[in-house]
Amino acid sequence: MRHWMIGLALAALFILPAAGQTPSTYKAPRSPHKDGKPDLSGIWQANNTANWNIQGQSARQGPILELGAAFSIPAGLGVVEGDAIPYQPWAAAKQKENAAKWLTLDPEIKCYMPGVPRANYMPYPFQIVQTPTHILVAYEFASASRTIYMNSKDESPADTWMGWSRGRWEGDTLVVDVNSFNDQTWFDRAGNFHSEALHVVERYTPVSRDVLQYDVTIEDPKVFTRPWKMSMPLYRRAEKNAQLLEYKCVEFVEELMYGNLRKKP
Amino acid sequence: MAISGKSRNALAVTFAIAFMATVTGASPAQAQSAKAEPRTPWGDPDLQGIWSIATITPFERPSALADKAQLTPEEAAEAEKTFLKTQNQDRRDGAGTEADVALAYNDFWWDRGTKVVSTRQTSLVVDPPDGRVPALTAEGRARATARAARGYDSWQDRSLWERCITRGLPMIPGPYNNNYQILQTPDNVVILHEMIHDARIVPLDGRPHVGQHIRQWFGDSRGRWEGNTLVVDTTNFTGKANYRGSTDGLHLIERFTRVDKDTVRYEFTIDDPTTFTKKWTAAIPMARTDEQIYEYACHEGNYGMVNLLKGARAQEKAGGEK
Numbered sequence: 001m002r003h004w005m006i007g008l009a010l011a012a013l014f015i016l017p018a019a020g021q022t023p024s025t026y027k028a029p030r031s032p033h034k035d036g037k038p039d040l041s042g043i044w045q046a047n048n049t050a051n052w053n054i055q056g057q058s059a060r061q062g063p064i065l066e067l068g069a070a071f072s073i074p075a076g077l078g079v080v081e082g083d084a085i086p087y088q089p090w091a092a093a094k095q096k097e098n099a100a101k102w103l104t105l106d107p108e109i110k111c112y113m114p115g116v117p118r119a120n121y122m123p124y125p126f127q128i129v130q131t132p133t134h135i136l137v138a139y140e141f142a143s144a145s146r147t148i149y150m151n152s153k154d155e156s157p158a159d160t161w162m163g164w165s166r167g168r169w170e171g172d173t174l175v176v177d178v179n180s181f182n183d184q185t186w187f188d189r190a191g192n193f194h195s196e197a198l199h200v201v202e203r204y205t206p207v208s209r210d211v212l213q214y215d216v217t218i219e220d221p222k223v224f225t226r227p228w229k230m231s232m233p234l235y236r237r238a239e240k241n242a243q244l245l246e247y248k249c250v251e252f253v254e255e256l257m258y259g260n261l262r263k264k265p
Numbered sequence: 266m267a268i269s270g271k272s273r274n275a276l277a278v279t280f281a282i283a284f285m286a287t288v289t290g291a292s293p294a295q296a297q298s299a300k301a302e303p304r305t306p307w308g309d310p311d312l313q314g315i316w317s318i319a320t321i322t323p324f325e326r327p328s329a330l331a332d333k334a335q336l337t338p339e340e341a342a343e344a345e346k347t348f349l350k351t352q353n354q355d356r357r358d359g360a361g362t363e364a365d366v367a368l369a370y371n372d373f374w375w376d377r378g379t380k381v382v383s384t385r386q387t388s389l390v391v392d393p394p395d396g397r398v399p400a401l402t403a404e405g406r407a408r409a410t411a412r413a414a415r416g417y418d419s420w421q422d423r424s425l426w427e428r429c430i431t432r433g434l435p436m437i438p439g440p441y442n443n444n445y446q447i448l449q450t451p452d453n454v455v456i457l458h459e460m461i462h463d464a465r466i467v468p469l470d471g472r473p474h475v476g477q478h479i480r481q482w483f484g485d486s487r488g489r490w491e492g493n494t495l496v497v498d499t500t501n502f503t504g505k506a507n508y509r510g511s512t513d514g515l516h517l518i519e520r521f522t523r524v525d526k527d528t529v530r531y532e533f534t535i536d537d538p539t540t541f542t543k544k545w546t547a548a549i550p551m552a553r554t555d556e557q558i559y560e561y562a563c564h565e566g567n568y569g570m571v572n573l574l575k576g577a578r579a580q581e582k583a584g585g586e587k
Contacts, residue, residue: 032451034306036441041450112565113462129455131313136448136455138464143431145464146459147446147558160560184565225471244466246481250430250564254420259576262417263581 027208038172043237046121049076053190081229091223098191111249113144113161115185156180165227172202195222208237310493312447314317316551319378319443324394326388336385376441392546405540410511429563432460435533459558495521511537527553
């Protein structure tokens with residue numbers, strides 16, 4: 001009896017493909033623009049705790065006593081390959097300081113555009129609108145958006161919050177090279193950060209109708225000792241009536257940012 | 266500003282089409298169907314590209330032009346010349362004078378456009394035929410007065426634009442960031458506004474508007490094709506959007522028509538009976554541009570709001586009246 005069960009388990013191991021092998025078997029529908037490329041259009045959202053912390057963490061009490069269990073901080077496995085971020089020593093210290101001053105320093109709290117890749121794993125949906133020359137990524141958070149210029153060599157005229165994105169197809173994978181960032185955005189609420197030398201390479205691979213595998217390489221020689229990787233699935237918002245709504249959060253932070261300048265009665 | 270033979274021909278064609286439509290009752294779509302028009306691979310009219318609505322044509326018709334709906338080419342050239350002269354922000358009005366301080370943002374910062382609209386209409390408002398926004402209702406007047414009285418007590422007294430929330434709808438020429446990019450898929454038309462990076466996604470799949478509890482700065486838009494015209498119907502505005510005193514009952518109807526290679530005609534109708542005594546319509550030609558859309562990080566760099574409020578508090582302290 002025992003042997004029979006072990007045998008079945010072993011058979012399953014050999015027959016079922018590992019997660020990493022799935023992409024080769026799925027063929028995404030082609031774009032209606034008839035350029036033969038896979039169609040990544042749709043509304044997508046991560047479903048993980050990376051915006052809390054791209055590394056693994058246990059649950060803990062949130063910073064606002066009154067909010068109790070409703071807004072405490074969930075546990076998560078993390079999305080960083082090997083769960084280690086190769087900070088230079090000074091940068092490791094700065095990350096700790098950032099984490100300690102999260103509420104005053106995290107740009108998310110001020111409704112600033114979140115940068116890339118953070119925008120892709122915040123707890124809000126985003127929409128990919130695909131054409132052969134331009135792919136627009138529109139985010140619900142702060143109405144941030146960015147354009148991916150396909151097969152372009154143009155350089156950004158200035159540093160930006162959302163980066164300057166240039167894309168190309170490698171088979172059915174959309175590869176996006178993003179640079180020209182400023183040093184103001186973070187990776188998460190845990191104080192993980194970068195400099196203006198940040199260079200991000202994103203890979204979007206359709207692995208089923210409703211899942212994009214999202215793999216990111218982070219390079220920043222001013223902050224890290226070597227390039228490192230994150231990966232996660234992005235899920236399609238499959239509701240029939242799915243649409244981006246507004247999360248125009250400027251209104252929600254004005255009292256926090258300008259309250260001290262209000263006329264005293 | 267001589268008009269080339271080529272554009273004169275284009276103008277003649279435009280008028281011929283408008284004329285045909287008037288006399289035969291044919292829709293512009295039918296009148297134009299003989300021309301090879303740009304189409305998407307799935308057969309929709311192709312509106313894609315980057316378009317500018319920068320213009321010096323006034324929103325409402327100036328009283329001096331009360332009976333004149335259109336400028337002649339010579340008048341248009343003269344108007345452009347005059348505008349360049351009087352609106353030149355690079356001129357200096359004597360160091361230390363208030364007029365000079367008001368020119369602190371010189372022409373480097375502005376991108377208002379330098380030309381009247383290609384149709385040479387004397388106002389962007391085209392209906393009513395006098396080119397003026399119809400009178401406000403009593404309620405609308407009260408809202409407009411309350412708005413005008415606002416000062417600098419808090420950010421809430423300032424415009425949505427100054428607060429970097431949005432410049433909202435409809436699309437109106439402004440002092441800069443007048444570029445819009447249109448992208449299309451079979452299911453959506455997307456209009457990316459350079460001003461405060463608003464990407465407006467308009468579903469075409471016939472779905473109903475969202476429920477009444479959902480209120481948005483951009484409302485909730487649904488699109489459909491009527492011949493060659495994209496018609497966008499928008500409801501569910503938040504009353505806070507407050508376009509010219511309008512309420513959450515505002516119903517906005519917009520029409521986008523590709524009239525030639527370099528022009529999309531944009532037309533919008535404002536229907537809000539509690540604010541305006543009748544519906545009204547404006548038309549703005551969107552001109553193709555080779556420029557790109559860049560990131561406009563408004564809120565992220567809103568030192569203006571901080572300085573404005575700080576200035577008001579400093580003035581109070583110094584015993585100034587505001």
